[in-house]
Amino acid sequence: MAKIISIVNQKGGVGKTTTAVNLSAAVGALGKRVLLVDIDPQGNSTSGYGISKRNVGVTSYDMLINSVPASEVVIKTRFSNVDIIPSNINLAGVELEIADMEHRESLLKKAIAKIAGHYEYLFFDCPPSLGLITLNALTASGSFIVPIQCEFYALEGLSQLMAAVRKIKLLFNPLIELEGVLLTMYDGRLNLTQQVVAEVKSFFPGKVYPVVIPRNVRLSEAPGFGEPVIYYDRDSRGAQAYMELASDFIGETAESSLPYNRKERTANG
Numbered sequence: 001m002a003k004i005i006s007i008v009n010q011k012g013g014v015g016k017t018t019t020a021v022n023l024s025a026a027v028g029a030l031g032k033r034v035l036l037v038d039i040d041p042q043g044n045s046t047s048g049y050g051i052s053k054r055n056v057g058v059t060s061y062d063m064l065i066n067s068v069p070a071s072e073v074v075i076k077t078r079f080s081n082v083d084i085i086p087s088n089i090n091l092a093g094v095e096l097e098i099a100d101m102e103h104r105e106s107l108l109k110k111a112i113a114k115i116a117g118h119y120e121y122l123f124f125d126c127p128p129s130l131g132l133i134t135l136n137a138l139t140a141s142g143s144f145i146v147p148i149q150c151e152f153y154a155l156e157g158l159s160q161l162m163a164a165v166r167k168i169k170l171l172f173n174p175l176i177e178l179e180g181v182l183l184t185m186y187d188g189r190l191n192l193t194q195q196v197v198a199e200v201k202s203f204f205p206g207k208v209y210p211v212v213i214p215r216n217v218r219l220s221e222a223p224g225f226g227e228p229v230i231y232y233d234r235d236s237r238g239a240q241a242y243m244e245l246a247s248d249f250i251g252e253t254a255e256s257s258l259p260y261n262r263k264e265r266t267a268n269g
Contacts, residue, residue: 015184025228050226
């Protein structure tokens with residue numbers, strides 16, 4: 001059975017989807033079978049893997065609402081060991097559709113149950129909210145990762161997230177635990193960054209990953225080419241950081257695991 005992890009923060013712009021795309025790709029590059037489930041109506045994880053949100057046939061919406069089997073929604077990506085369940089704007093109204101359903105918090109858990117055993121790691125890219133979609137993800141997960149941007153209001157709203165998790169743990173999923181906190185958009189030259197790091201470590205003692213994700217142009221460019229950063233530019237600081245994070249996450253060395261650069265592949269045909 002897969003280890004199932006939600007990547008969650010109700011605050012937008014913190015590197016949640018960037019982490020979902022690049023951590024899943026890096027874990028795949030380390031030889032692990034990975035499924036990324038895009039349950040954000042923006043569908044940015046989907047496009048981050050080079051899949052057109054407009055042209056996908058069935059999506060996570062159909063899996064949740066129309067009872068389409070997850071196995072029929074999975075798309076095999078062109079990147080090593082990574083499959084994806086795509087999303088698009090159709091998912092935007094799903095919370096209204098499931099609001100009155102019985103066991104509405106367990107729809108996602110039920111939907112992925114039959115395919116979870118085909119993978120070693122399963123990641124949910126959650127929307128930037130604490131609504132029913134995120135509730136479903138946390139109910140289905142064994143743990144969750146919280147990306148936090150190194151900025152002044154870094155911890156704003158996180159007490160709400162942790163309170164929500166405690167309630168979910170009590171009512172729906174007693175096994176869920178905090179996997180780790182990931183500091184993103186890190187710039188060590190700024191005094192503010194050091195203050196934020198200290199504050200986050202105080203708020204989440206012993207749970208902050210030693211690897212930080214730097215501000216990096218290649219990380220910003222890669223989605224435009226529909227590639228995780230380790231395929232777009234393996235030598236970039238962003239690629240190296242996510243490979244280190246993946247190595248830490250699965251407890252194995254990332255040495256000699258980086259794929260070819262996009263430019264190198266193009267030049268070599």
